[in-house]
Amino acid sequence: MKRELIKELARSTAEYGEMSDEELNWLFARLSKKDLKLFINLLFWEIKNKKINVNYAGLMTRDYEEKINASFPNRRAEFKEDPSLIAGVKFEYGDNILDYSVSGMINKILGNIKENL
Numbered sequence: 001m002k003r004e005l006i007k008e009l010a011r012s013t014a015e016y017g018e019m020s021d022e023e024l025n026w027l028f029a030r031l032s033k034k035d036l037k038l039f040i041n042l043l044f045w046e047i048k049n050k051k052i053n054v055n056y057a058g059l060m061t062r063d064y065e066e067k068i069n070a071s072f073p074n075r076r077a078e079f080k081e082d083p084s085l086i087a088g089v090k091f092e093y094g095d096n097i098l099d100y101s102v103s104g105m106i107n108k109i110l111g112n113i114k115e116n117l
Contacts, residue, residue, distance in 0.1 A: 052091060052092065054077050056082065057081070058087060086103045088102050
C-alpha cells in the first residue's frame with residue numbers, strides 16, 4: 001500500500017478514535033508487516049498531535065479554558081493542575097513545549113547563568 005494511503009488511514013483512524021474488530025481484521029489482512037509498522041507510527045504521531053496538555057498552577061477558570069481551546073483549534077486540550085509549577089501555565093503538544101510558568105522562567109534563568117560562568 002502506498003505511504004500516502006497509509007497516512008490518510010492513520011489520520012482517519014485518529015479522527016474517529018477507535019476501530020472495530022472487523023476493521024482491525026481488514027487492516028491486518030491488507031497491510032504487510034512493514035506497512036503495519038508504518039501505520040502504527042503514523043497513528044501514534046496523529047494522536048500525539050491532536051492533543052494538547054495544559055498544565056497550570058492555581059485556578060483555571062472556564063474563560064481561560066475557552067481562550068486556550070480557541071488558541072489551539074483542531075486539538076483536544078486536557079487541563080491538569082500541576083503542583084510543581086509555582087504559577088503560570090505550560091503547554092505541551094506534539095514535540096513542542098511552551099512554558100509560561102514562574103518555575104520554567106527560573107529554570108531558564110539558572111540555565112543561562114550556568115552557561116555564562
